[in-house]
Amino acid sequence: MSQLIVPTMAELMAKGEKADVLFWVGxxxxxxxxxxxxxKAFVKLLNKANVKFAVLGTEESCSGDPARRSGNEFLFxxxxxxxxxxxxxxxxxxxxxxxxxxxxxxKNEYPELGGKYEVVxxxxxxxxxxxxxxxxxxxxxxxxxxxxxxxPCYLGRANDVYExxxxxxxxxxxxxxxxxxxxxxxxxCGAGGAQMFKEPEKGNKDINIERTEDALEVKPNxxxxxxxxxxxxxxxxxxxxxxxxxxxVLDIAEMIAQxxxx
Amino acid sequence: MIQQIVFLVLLxxxxxxxxxxxxxxxxxxxxxxxxxxxxxxxxxxxxxIRVALGQSKMVHRPIAGFLHILIYVGFVIINIEVIEIIIDxxxxxxxxxxxxxxxxxxxxxxxxxxxALVLISCVFFxxxxxxxxxxxxxSKEMKGWPxxxxxxxxxxxxxxMFAFLLMNASDSLLVAMNSSYYTVExxxxxxQYFIPLIGHLSExxxxxxxxxxxxxxxxxxxxxxxxxxxSKHLHIILAFPNTYYSNLESKGKFANMDSVTNEVKKMLDPxxxxxxxxxxxxxxxxxxxxxxxxxxxxxxNAYSCTECGRCTSECPANQTGKILSPRKVMMDVRDRVEVxxxxxxxxxxxxxxxxxxxxxxxxxELWACTSCNACTEACPINxxxxxxxxxxxxxLVMEESAAPMELxxxxxxxxxxxxxxxxxxxxxxxxxxx
Numbered sequence: 243m244s245q246l247i248v249p250t251m252a253e254l255m256a257k258g259e260k261a262d263v264l265f266w267v268g269x270x271x272x273x274x275x276x277x278x279x280x281x282k283a284f285v286k287l288l289n290k291a292n293v294k295f296a297v298l299g300t301e302e303s304c305s306g307d308p309a310r311r312s313g314n315e316f317l318f319x320x321x322x323x324x325x326x327x328x329x330x331x332x333x334x335x336x337x338x339x340x341x342x343x344x345x346x347x348x349k350n351e352y353p354e355l356g357g358k359y360e361v362v363x364x365x366x367x368x369x370x371x372x373x374x375x376x377x378x379x380x381x382x383x384x385x386x387x388x389x390x391x392x393x394p395c396y397l398g399r400a401n402d403v404y405e406x407x408x409x410x411x412x413x414x415x416x417x418x419x420x421x422x423x424x425x426x427x428x429x430x431c432g433a434g435g436a437q438m439f440k441e442p443e444k445g446n447k448d449i450n451i452e453r454t455e456d457a458l459e460v461k462p463n464x465x466x467x468x469x470x471x472x473x474x475x476x477x478x479x480x481x482x483x484x485x486x487x488x489x490x491v492l493d494i495a496e497m498i499a500q501x502x503x504x
Numbered sequence: 505m506i507q508q509i510v511f512l513v514l515l516x517x518x519x520x521x522x523x524x525x526x527x528x529x530x531x532x533x534x535x536x537x538x539x540x541x542x543x544x545x546x547x548x549x550x551x552x553i554r555v556a557l558g559q560s561k562m563v564h565r566p567i568a569g570f571l572h573i574l575i576y577v578g579f580v581i582i583n584i585e586v587i588e589i590i591i592d593x594x595x596x597x598x599x600x601x602x603x604x605x606x607x608x609x610x611x612x613x614x615x616x617x618x619x620a621l622v623l624i625s626c627v628f629f630x631x632x633x634x635x636x637x638x639x640x641x642x643s644k645e646m647k648g649w650p651x652x653x654x655x656x657x658x659x660x661x662x663x664x665m666f667a668f669l670l671m672n673a674s675d676s677l678l679v680a681m682n683s684s685y686y687t688v689e690x691x692x693x694x695x696q697y698f699i700p701l702i703g704h705l706s707e708x709x710x711x712x713x714x715x716x717x718x719x720x721x722x723x724x725x726x727x728x729x730x731x732x733x734x735s736k737h738l739h740i741i742l743a744f745p746n747t748y749y750s751n752l753e754s755k756g757k758f759a760n761m762d763s764v765t766n767e768v769k770k771m772l773d774p775x776x777x778x779x780x781x782x783x784x785x786x787x788x789x790x791x792x793x794x795x796x797x798x799x800x801x802x803x804x805n806a807y808s809c810t811e812c813g814r815c816t817s818e819c820p821a822n823q824t825g826k827i828l829s830p831r832k833v834m835m836d837v838r839d840r841v842e843v844x845x846x847x848x849x850x851x852x853x854x855x856x857x858x859x860x861x862x863x864x865x866x867x868x869e870l871w872a873c874t875s876c877n878a879c880t881e882a883c884p885i886n887x888x889x890x891x892x893x894x895x896x897x898x899x900l901v902m903e904e905s906a907a908p909m910e911l912x913x914x915x916x917x918x919x920x921x922x923x924x925x926x927x928x929x930x931x932x933x934x935x936x937x938x
Contacts, residue, residue, distance in 0.1 A: 432820060435875030
């Protein structure tokens with residue numbers, strides 16, 4: 243495996259260079275073992291397409307999303323304002339992230355606090371690269387396989403991004419199968435609103451199990467996700483149903499990278 | 505003449521009562537905090553026309569949506585007839601619009617068909633509510649008054665339609681009899697089927713039935729108008745302003761708390777002497793504990809809710825057995841603002857019954873929300889239960905420090921290491937070499 247090239251904004255600045263796009267890695271992408279694989283897969287694709295990007299590295303901090311959703315507005319705004327200060331200092335214009343929660347927060351909630359950037363989800367950037375001919379997508383091991391896409395709430399309903407991830411899946415030469423609840427009607431994986439970090443309230447089922455059942459109904463070979471938290475929830479759901487031998491849960495970036503043996 | 509006076513008294517009386525009640529509701533809605541949603545009026549009109557007038561979200565559930573449109577169209581168009589009834593009532597005329605000639609006959613005929621469609625739809629809705637066990641009509645918050653309310657509305661509409669058809673049936677019989685007062689011919693595609701029931705009656709009895717139906721129809725409508733103010737059926741009016749003022753931004757964007765922005769700026773600005781600040785910008789309360797802490801739009805949302813329960817049936821927490829129900833949140837807000845409104849009317853601005861919204865909406869409900877926006881997406885008139893849930897959470901967290909323990913942990917972690925987990929910020933880029 244070739245070495246990942248991951249410059250930081252600080253390194254580029256020291257060299258007097260500027261990145262075209264800031265890759266906002268997010269906490270999950272930085273620290274969660276499963277999500278780190280998504281981060282790396284995405285970086286491989288960025289490297290392959292020769293995208294001039296950089297990360298904030300140790301200067302990045304939580305976007306504040308879980309704080310805001312759970313009502314801690316003080317903490318959210320402290321996070322937001324200090325992140326904005328860092329990003330504005332680097333004169334960031336465009337941001338890409340593989341986390342729909344960071345995506346939503348940076349895109350919709352930072353502008354009011356002084357952070358105005360063009361923010362895209364990684365599936366949108368990959369789609370752009372594909373359209374510009376900077377990236378090719380091959381089917382590889384995914385050719386002819388059945389893939390279902392689980393819409394992350396903060397990408398889909400919250401920001402109306404439904405097509406970019408689907409177009410990428412179709413480029414894999416795979417059969418995209420839709421769950422009965424998809425797009426604007428997609429069911430949450432159960433992790434949003436800071437639920438990821440707490441035990442669910444008393445009920446008769448966990449939400450990720452309910453959602454996994456939706457996915458199992460269409461008998462896919464793969465469940466594609468575009469969010470590190472959805473990924474965890476769906477992976478747990480598939481394990482709970484003892485289907486991990488038959489169904490793999492992968493981020494779209496991982497699929498594209500794997501298909502090209504990156 | 506007597507009839508005209510009685511009619512005028514009833515018309516003015518009921519209208520005045522309605523005005524008073526609507527004013528009270530407006531006052532109650534204005535108990536909410538001010539929020540400016542006046543911008544972008546073009547897009548707002550469009551949204552209202554699409555969602556409220558055009559019922560675009562109703563048809564997401566095709567059967568209920570279609571039947572609802574029948575009732576809605578029927579209701580709006582048949583009300584043209586009410587204009588005639590009012591003119592007739594005031595001036596003592598009979599079917600004053602009949603000068604329209606054949607058009608009039610056709611109009612009445614089409615009203616009859618619509619009335620029949622409304623009737624069928626209402627009967628279907630009653631069956632659906634009471635016999636088919638659709639879960640969202642049987643959940644906890646629908647017991648008692650909400651269920652009665654729903655059935656009363658449907659029965660009301662059925663009876664009103666019957667009165668309209670019976671009036672036409674008796675009228676057409678009287679026309680056929682060459683009865684002196686009844687001279688206007690019109691088509692009777694539906695009411696002709698009532699003729700076997702009353703065809704054998706004498707002229708006097710038919711006049712009696714015709715007059716009784718006429719009076720019943722108009723008094724029924726005036727009474728129904730006043731029933732709206734205590735009923736979930738108020739949505740037939742409020743759906744319009746509610747969609748006009750609805751959130752047009754990305755659903756994921758939560759309202760920024762400017763009061764917090766001021767505080768945070770002070771905290772982050774090293775040049776400000778914290779002791780020198782004379783603070784008058786800090787609000788009484790962060791987040792919402794009671795209805796007065798919510799915005800007027802959120803309170804209007806509550807009055808607009810017709811308790812259809814689409815939000816609750818789409819809610820992932822509710823579907824998996826949690827007690828959270830976005831519909832219940834809206835119903836609790838309306839119930840509470842009614843109590844507070846009445847209290848203020850009686851005791852003045854200082855009204856305090858020692859209770860708050862948090863007495864009816866429990867902490868367990870609030871923390872079950874995943875903020876997924878399924879409820880706001882599902883609502884046929886753009887009600888936003890999520891914003892209320894978040895405002896109540898804000899109160900719990902910022903005023904009461906009453907977040908679940910796990911969340912307090914992530915708050916600490918975010919504050920200290922910039923991530924919800926206990927990892928050191930300096931390890932944030934380690935992934936690239938692993």
